[in-house]
Amino acid sequence: MARKKEYLEDEVIEKAMHLFWRYGYENTSMQMLEKEMGINKFSIYSSFGSKHGVFLESIKAYKTKVNAIFEKFNSANKGVADIKQFFYDSVSIGKEGTLKGCLITNTYYEFSEREDALINEQMTLFMEHLKTSFIEKLKMDATKDETTILKQANFLLLAKHGLAAATRVNSEQEIEGFIEMTFKNI
Numbered sequence: 358m359a360r361k362k363e364y365l366e367d368e369v370i371e372k373a374m375h376l377f378w379r380y381g382y383e384n385t386s387m388q389m390l391e392k393e394m395g396i397n398k399f400s401i402y403s404s405f406g407s408k409h410g411v412f413l414e415s416i417k418a419y420k421t422k423v424n425a426i427f428e429k430f431n432s433a434n435k436g437v438a439d440i441k442q443f444f445y446d447s448v449s450i451g452k453e454g455t456l457k458g459c460l461i462t463n464t465y466y467e468f469s470e471r472e473d474a475l476i477n478e479q480m481t482l483f484m485e486h487l488k489t490s491f492i493e494k495l496k497m498d499a500t501k502d503e504t505t506i507l508k509q510a511n512f513l514l515l516a517k518h519g520l521a522a523a524t525r526v527n528s529e530q531e532i533e534g535f536i537e538m539t540f541k542n543i
Contacts, residue, residue, distance in 0.1 A: 436497035
């Protein structure tokens, strides 16, 4: 007879997500996961298959966490002003305790040269969704042609990566300056 789980998967994944967010995939050990999640390796392997499985579930949990920001962004109708607000909103999510930056951006950097199809697929889907959202908002300005819209969407995607990295080390005043300068000519 199988043992009954004495933990809620959503709760332990939330804890693991914070650990990966703080230290990254490589620097998070199974021992750290055991301690943070409050369950043993057997339970981790039984529920999630591996550290990699825990990480994939953590990315899904992060996406759920930031979903409210994306819903607000996608339902807004002020074009570039919406993108700028999205930048400010996304900075606020990384201010939780010792967490800074964006788990997706951190993962994007960490896995950029790895052959990990599952992680790379998650990153590609996220980035494509974000770029498509930027394009939709930029199209609200009828004076912009398709070439300009695509260039600006690519620029904003890169600026968003830079912003996520900067929030790890820069002051709030510097971050605000970065956002304001980013949108000066958009």
